[in-house]
Amino acid sequence: MPASPIRKLVPFADAAKKRGVKVFHLNIGQPDIETPKTVLDAVRHSDFKILEYSHSAGNESYRKKLVQYYSQVGVNVNHNQIIVTTGGSEAILFAFMACLDAGDEVIIPEPFYANYNGFAVEAGVKVVPITASIEDGFALPPIAEFEKAITPRTKAIIICNPNNPTGYLYSREEMEVLKEIILRHNLYLFSDEAYREFCYTGTHFSAMQLEGVDDNIVLVDTISKRYSACGGRIGAFVTRNNELIQAAMKFAQARLSPPSFAQIAGEAAVDLPADYFDATKALYQSRRDLLVKRLNAMPGVFCPNPGGAFYAMAKLPIDDADKFCQWLLEEFNYNNRTVMLAPATGFYGTAGLGKQEVRLAYVLNENDISSAMDCLEKALEAYVALIA
Amino acid sequence: MPASPIRKLVPFADAAKKRGVKVFHLNIGQPDIETPKTVLDAVRHSDFKILEYSHSAGNESYRKKLVQYYSQVGVNVNHNQIIVTTGGSEAILFAFMACLDAGDEVIIPEPFYANYNGFAVEAGVKVVPITASIEDGFALPPIAEFEKAITPRTKAIIICNPNNPTGYLYSREEMEVLKEIILRHNLYLFSDEAYREFCYTGTHFSAMQLEGVDDNIVLVDTISKRYSACGGRIGAFVTRNNELIQAAMKFAQARLSPPSFAQIAGEAAVDLPADYFDATKALYQSRRDLLVKRLNAMPGVFCPNPGGAFYAMAKLPIDDADKFCQWLLEEFNYNNRTVMLAPATGFYGTAGLGKQEVRLAYVLNENDISSAMDCLEKALEAYVALIA
Numbered sequence: 001m002p003a004s005p006i007r008k009l010v011p012f013a014d015a016a017k018k019r020g021v022k023v024f025h026l027n028i029g030q031p032d033i034e035t036p037k038t039v040l041d042a043v044r045h046s047d048f049k050i051l052e053y054s055h056s057a058g059n060e061s062y063r064k065k066l067v068q069y070y071s072q073v074g075v076n077v078n079h080n081q082i083i084v085t086t087g088g089s090e091a092i093l094f095a096f097m098a099c100l101d102a103g104d105e106v107i108i109p110e111p112f113y114a115n116y117n118g119f120a121v122e123a124g125v126k127v128v129p130i131t132a133s134i135e136d137g138f139a140l141p142p143i144a145e146f147e148k149a150i151t152p153r154t155k156a157i158i159i160c161n162p163n164n165p166t167g168y169l170y171s172r173e174e175m176e177v178l179k180e181i182i183l184r185h186n187l188y189l190f191s192d193e194a195y196r197e198f199c200y201t202g203t204h205f206s207a208m209q210l211e212g213v214d215d216n217i218v219l220v221d222t223i224s225k226r227y228s229a230c231g232g233r234i235g236a237f238v239t240r241n242n243e244l245i246q247a248a249m250k251f252a253q254a255r256l257s258p259p260s261f262a263q264i265a266g267e268a269a270v271d272l273p274a275d276y277f278d279a280t281k282a283l284y285q286s287r288r289d290l291l292v293k294r295l296n297a298m299p300g301v302f303c304p305n306p307g308g309a310f311y312a313m314a315k316l317p318i319d320d321a322d323k324f325c326q327w328l329l330e331e332f333n334y335n336n337r338t339v340m341l342a343p344a345t346g347f348y349g350t351a352g353l354g355k356q357e358v359r360l361a362y363v364l365n366e367n368d369i370s371s372a373m374d375c376l377e378k379a380l381e382a383y384v385a386l387i388a
Numbered sequence: 389m390p391a392s393p394i395r396k397l398v399p400f401a402d403a404a405k406k407r408g409v410k411v412f413h414l415n416i417g418q419p420d421i422e423t424p425k426t427v428l429d430a431v432r433h434s435d436f437k438i439l440e441y442s443h444s445a446g447n448e449s450y451r452k453k454l455v456q457y458y459s460q461v462g463v464n465v466n467h468n469q470i471i472v473t474t475g476g477s478e479a480i481l482f483a484f485m486a487c488l489d490a491g492d493e494v495i496i497p498e499p500f501y502a503n504y505n506g507f508a509v510e511a512g513v514k515v516v517p518i519t520a521s522i523e524d525g526f527a528l529p530p531i532a533e534f535e536k537a538i539t540p541r542t543k544a545i546i547i548c549n550p551n552n553p554t555g556y557l558y559s560r561e562e563m564e565v566l567k568e569i570i571l572r573h574n575l576y577l578f579s580d581e582a583y584r585e586f587c588y589t590g591t592h593f594s595a596m597q598l599e600g601v602d603d604n605i606v607l608v609d610t611i612s613k614r615y616s617a618c619g620g621r622i623g624a625f626v627t628r629n630n631e632l633i634q635a636a637m638k639f640a641q642a643r644l645s646p647p648s649f650a651q652i653a654g655e656a657a658v659d660l661p662a663d664y665f666d667a668t669k670a671l672y673q674s675r676r677d678l679l680v681k682r683l684n685a686m687p688g689v690f691c692p693n694p695g696g697a698f699y700a701m702a703k704l705p706i707d708d709a710d711k712f713c714q715w716l717l718e719e720f721n722y723n724n725r726t727v728m729l730a731p732a733t734g735f736y737g738t739a740g741l742g743k744q745e746v747r748l749a750y751v752l753n754e755n756d757i758s759s760a761m762d763c764l765e766k767a768l769e770a771y772v773a774l775i776a
Binding site for chain 2: 002003030031032034040043044045046048049050052053054056086087090115118119122123228229230231232247250251253254255256257258259261262
């Protein structure tokens with residue numbers, strides 16, 4: 001089981017803070033946006049007397065509410081096609097366990113969300129990465145790359161759209177390419193759409209909107225980023241494939257039920273006003289614009305403009321991202337401030353890739369992003385001189 | 389992956405209710421006891437603005453509070469020896485995944501909690517049952533039975549104390565026997581103590597109180613039954629084995645964090661007055677006394693007196709428990725009432741065992757238990773005549 005590539009830097013950040021250094025956290029996807037008050041209030045004003053197990057698939061009232069939510073984003077499902085999960089994490093685990101046997105293979109465009117590795121290990125599944133390049137802004141790798149990677153053990157492809165860690169937003173055309181591949185080889189497509197609401201260039205096209213592949217698609221979802229409700233641990237496993245729902249339900253029943261409190265929060269969230277996301281989206285977009293502009297203005301730095309989510313990947317003039325990120329915390333400060341980044345090596349399945357890349361989460365306000373970019377600029381000057 | 393043996397009867401119960409038949413649910417361990425108001429109020433009065441991820445091991449403040457709780461029940465641990473999990477379910481899964489490789493074996497005295505099977509399948513682990521008998525009240529099987537079952541692939545033993553489904557409370561002497569076995573063969577002992585507070589005959593002796601086996605013991609725990617807070621989905625993986633904590637933390641980090649709301653509830657629960665459990669325990673005990681008395685008064689029925697938890701196993705004069713439990717829901721009613729029981733076959737790993745046994749959860753008030761026993765008595769008369 002691999003250790004979390006981001007969490008291993010935490011002791012260095014803690015030590016920096018103990019020395020009195022202010023650390024700007026661009027390393028994790030914990031939004032600073034407030035959870036909508038009505039969502040928290042729904043829990044606070046709840047008046048049940050027994051904190052009971054819910055249905056293993058989640059409360060029926062919540063699943064019916066989710067049907068309404070999905071319909072608003074152009075996805076038509078019924079409540080029996082939804083299993084409420086403990087975070088998006090559990091939805092991914094259920095997808096692996098319900099669709100793949102031990103020894104089967106899953107293809108994932110890299111860089112990818114590092115915890116897919118962990119769930120693959122738990123399910124005994126082999127991750128086969130195919131490489132997306134920063135020069136292309138991390139667009140979907142060509143179909144030939146998928147074809148090369150497919151073996152008789154290949155059972156599924158995972159995409160995250162918009163993408164964590166790259167911020168790339170897959171186009172409808174790219175989704176249609178994926179449809180061709182899964183149809184040709186009879187594969188599942190697991191579509192992780194945790195960041196659906198945060199698209200800045202173009203609109204989101206869900207895998208569930210692909211036609212004629214109902215039995216192949218599993219939507220992996222979560223309320224964590226959508227409503228800044230990461231701690232609720234409420235996600236969803238959604239598919240129109242009835243056999244798959246039956247199979248996933250066995251895993252859902254073994255763990256009894258998803259958390260009850262946050263299901264109340266999730267249910268209330270569907271009733272947020274239609275314009276709720278506008279403000280948050282605008283906020284993220286101006287942060288993105290600031291971050292990307294500042295990064296590309298630094299000598300030797302390249303950062304493609306991400307179309308969605310709240311992450312950017314940047315190529316830096318460095319020798320080793322892990323070393324650099326640790327150095328930022330251990331050795332560097334600028335006016336007693338430094339920045340914590342996620343080395344991209346943890347997001348690649350192919351050893352040796354991502355050594356010059358880092359992921360930045362723009363989950364801080366613009367002032368802090370500015371200060372963090374000041375730090376990074378000075379840090380790169382110093383580091384480049386150091387390794388010259 | 390096996391389907392839940394209890395949940396498969398649910399459609400028959402639903403159909404009975406639709407026909408207007410009142411169903412007494414003695415089939416599941418969902419207590420009817422109210423969750424303490426102060427515990428729910430802690431969540432209702434919380435005033436954070438962002439529902440954030442907690443630490444992957446759970447909030448430090450909660451883990452420190454748990455140290456205090458464990459100390460009150462005679463178990464000395466520090467907060468770094470505790471990982472807060474998503475229910476006891478996840479603690480079991482972490483124990484399997486952190487301690488056993490695919491293909492390894494775990495010995496469990498049967499009948500046992502059916503979901504151990506599900507988690508074993510998820511971890512690729514083989515369950516090896518050794519049989520406890522209803523005639524002995526489900527005491528620990530003799531040491532020779534363990535010795536016979538141990539192979540080079542055996543890595544762990546699981547006990548649930550007090551036991552679900554049998555209600556059996558293992559004595560200190562039996563725990564010392566288990567200690568001998570795990571020391572002799574260098575095994576882990578996973579001790580599921582979800583029902584610790586509910587012991588009626590004798591006091592609870594925790595596996596964590598065994599001396600000289602710190603590296604071998606994993607305590608699997610939950611607040612679900614303790615505070616009637618099943619929907620919170622908060623449990624704990626506890627061990628003094630530091631390497632094991634590190635290994636389990638990788639799985640904890642992959643799923644990010646346990647639910648935030650219910651950690652607040654769990655933290656508040658530790659501050660309940662010292663006599664909080666007295667009333668609940670007394671309530672369960674008089675229900676137990678009533679249930680066991682009524683059962684043993686029925687012709688051909690034998691029910692050993694359970695020492696703890698809120699379950700009893702009874703041997704009935706029937707041919708097939710699954711058939712009988714379904715018949716109760718499908719064919720039988722007495723004054724338009726019937727009873728839902730859990731067939732014991734689902735709790736045995738050995739095929740063919742438990743066909744004359746059922747589990748009864750005494751999670752209803754005494755009036756309802758009385759009425760349910762009236763139903764069962766009449767049902768047995770009718771069924772015995774039917775199969776004669």
